[in-house]
Each structure stands twice: as C-alpha cells, then as structure tokens.
Amino acid sequence: MRLGIGIELITIGWMVIEATVALTTGILSRSVSLEGFGIDSIIELIAGGILLWRLLVEQRGGSEERVELAERRASWVTALGLFALAVYIVIDSGWTFLKQIHPESSWWGLGLALAAAIIMPLLWQGKLRVARRIGSAALKADAACSVTCAYMSLALLVGLLLNRLLGWWWADPLAGLALVYFIVREGREAWHEARTGEACSCCSDEDDDC
Template identity: 25%
Template sequence: MKNLTSFEYPDQLQKELRKAKKLEWITLVYLISVVVLMYLVMGSSQAMKTAWLEDALSTLPAISFLIAYRFYNKKPNKDFPYGYHRIYGIAFLTGSLALFLMGSYLLIDSSMALIKAEKPSIGSIFILGHQVWMGWMMIGVLLYSSLPAMWLGYRKLPLAKKLHNKILFTDAQAQKADWTTGFAAILGILGVGLGFWWADALAAVIISFSVLKDGFSNLKDAVLELMDRHPVTLEDKTKDDLVNEVAQLVNTWDWVEKAGVRFREHGMVYFGEIYIIPHQSKKTDFEKARNQLKNYHWKIHEVTLMEVREIPDYLVTAPNGGSRRNN
C-alpha cells in the first residue's frame, strides 16, 4: 500500500504546471502595469474607474495560484492529516468572495452615477506642442489591458483543464473574455466624446454587472466544492465520468458481488470511499485493489475500501463490466 504522502502531478503534467506558474507570474507583472497606466489616465470617467478596479481585482487569481503553489503538496501531518490540497479551494473561495463583493459595490456606485446624471469630463493634454484628447489615451490603455489578457487567457485554458485547477481555469476564462470589458469602456468614452454623458455610466454598469455575475458564479462553485459535492468537470460543471469509471472497474473484480463509490474534491485531487459486498466464496484482496485504484488515474489520491452488507443508495454503482482509462 502507498503511504499518504504529498501530492505530485505525474511526470507528463509537471511541465504543464511549470508553464502555468510562469504564465501567472507574467500575468501578475502585466496586470500591475495595466493598473498603474489606467490610474494615470482614468480622470473622472466612471467606466475607466470600474475597469481599473476590475483589473486590480484580476491580480487576485494569479496571487492566489502562486501562494497555493507553495503549499499544496506539503506532506500530511498530525494537524492536517489529509494534507494541504484544499488550499486551492480556499484561495478560490476568497477570490470569488472578493470579486462578488466588489462587483456589488461597483454596480451600486455606477448605477448611482447614472441616476444622479453625473456628467464626466474628459480633458486634453499637450504632447510635443499638440493638443491631444485624453479619451484617445484612455482607449489606448484599454486596448493594452484587453488584447494581451486575451492571449494569456487562451494560453492558460488548456493548462487549467489538464491540471484540473479551478483558480487557473476561472482566471483563464476571465482573461479570455476581457475584451468585453475593454470594448464596453471604449464605447462609453467615445459616447462622452460625442456628447452622450450617460454612455460612460452605462458602460460602468455593464462592466460591474459582468464582475458581479462572475463573482456569484465562482462563489457558488467554491461553496459547493467545500460542501463535498460530487466531483464535476471544470468547463461544463457536469459530473466527472471518472467516478462512474471507477465504479465500473471495481465491479469487474471477480471477488466483488456489488460495490458503491463516492469521491470528493480536495483541490485538484479526489479522496473517496468504496463500499464492497464481496462474494462469500471468493478471497478478498483489498491491498491489491487499493493500489490498482490509486494507479488508475492521477486524480485519485486516496481511497478507502470497506466491506459492508448493503450499499447506500446515494453511492455511484455500476453493473459488471467496466472500462479502463489510460493514465
């Protein structure tokens, strides 16, 4: 039997993990530069203020990932006998809560600006003797805040799926869709330039609503995971087929009459139990079975097998005849 040790990704995924870490460092440095530039040019524009706060919040997933990266594979101890895998779940929860609360504040703030009919003023500056409308500089900074972010999002997304990492996945999705924030803010600024004062506040409302929606969705997902929900896929949130595959596999063992399976997520890996009604005429081999399960897929980090007289109806069961998955 393998001892409970610190979790390490398989060799084929270690390279992907290092790529993800590098991309998050690049993201953090890039976003800091975006936040500084947006602060310098935002003026009294509500849309720019909202976009600036959103970009500042966008640093949280990268920071959370890099912090969790240092602790997730620490060995279990007497204080934390299950290890530190859930540190990614905690980071995901705190980041989602911050996003939800800030989205709520931004929506209220931008809505009040629209209701009060606050008219933003976008001035001009002189550069090399030429008068330049600040709106053009704002648009330039917004493009800088959107286009590289989209590239980073597309680079992170396949890594997040392979690593089954929720922080990386939500970060990638947000950055992949970052053009919507920039586009809304650009329309708001152009609207002000054309004399439509309300365009700026309306753009801010659209941006803040997007932040609030993402925050609520992520917060809900984080809470459900901490409640030991059935493991789900990252992209469409459907139940992970791996659990069914394990149930099918267990039922192919000749000494098993019937079995039920349940797993829960601990960060990137699964912990679970398998309830088995063995054949009375067959010799059980729990040691071999446990090792086979842990070698079946890298997500299965720890599994407990127990002999029972009946299978609870909330467990995943399968008829005889299983499928095999390559690691």
C-alpha cells in the same frame, strides 16, 4: 507546471499595469467605467496571486490541503469584494447620471482598453492550453475568467470611444453599468468556489471550451 507558473506571472504583471493605469486615469478623468475596471483588476490581481501560490506548492509537492483552505478563504474575500464593487459602480453611475457629470476623454484609458481587448484573449488561449496539459481545474477556470475580462475591456472601449468621438458623456457611466454584469458573474463564481471548494468556470455551462 513551469508553463502554468510563467503565464500566471505574466497575468499578474499585466494586472498591475492595468490596475495602475485604469485607476489613475479614471480618478483624474472622473470616469466611472475606468475606476470600476481598475478596482476589478486589483481583485483579479489578488486572485491571480493565490493561484500562483497554489501552482508553486503543487510544483514543490507540498500539501494541497492547506492551500485549498487558504484558497477558499480567498474566494470569500474575492466574492464579497466583487459584489461590493458592483454596488459601488451602480451608485456612482446613478450619481453621474443624476448630476450629469461629464467625464473627460482620455487617450490613456482608450489605449488601456484596446490593449486589454488584445492581451486578455491571448492569455485565455495560453492558460487553456497549459491547463489541459497539466490537468489544472483552477488554471482552466482562471483562463475562462480572462475571457470575462476581455468582454469587460470591449465594453469599456465602446463607452470611452463614444465619449471621446461623439461627446456622449452618458456612455461612460453606461459602460460602467455594463461592467456590473460581468463583475457579478465573477462574484457568483467566486462564491460558488468558496462554498463548495470547487473551481468553477466563468463561462456558461454550454461552452465546451470552458
């Protein structure tokens, strides 16, 4: 249980860095993909805080009934936030395409995307091992969501690289639209958990690791 709490603290710390850098850089460079990535990081930060609280209550032998009720409420907020984010990215990307707004290239954005592509798979493996040891379905589902974040960072990295190296301005809003797929997927999982109260993996049903 201590390992689970420790790795969740690391995740929350990284999400704070991720959200701060992505939003600041995205706003300054007018990058749709970075802004979307940053807002998603804030939503994941909130979800990670709820999971950390749940693990702390379990460690102290507290009542899980109150925690599960709060967790379901948080799942509703998370789901609605993710769906709203998906709509925002679609509208913002469409506006960028229509007005042909050229986002500025950013080394900070590229560094963040590369770091996330390396860190998130490591967090996924760590969470999965701990989840199996303590039998935590919530932590196992959170581990699977770290994979989704890794895919998002790769999509972000490709879009930023194409804009930086080749000057393809349209690659940035296109990368933003690619993020929508993963954001909606996360939103559906949170919606499922809010309705049923059961933690659900972000991976497909065919993935045995999830």
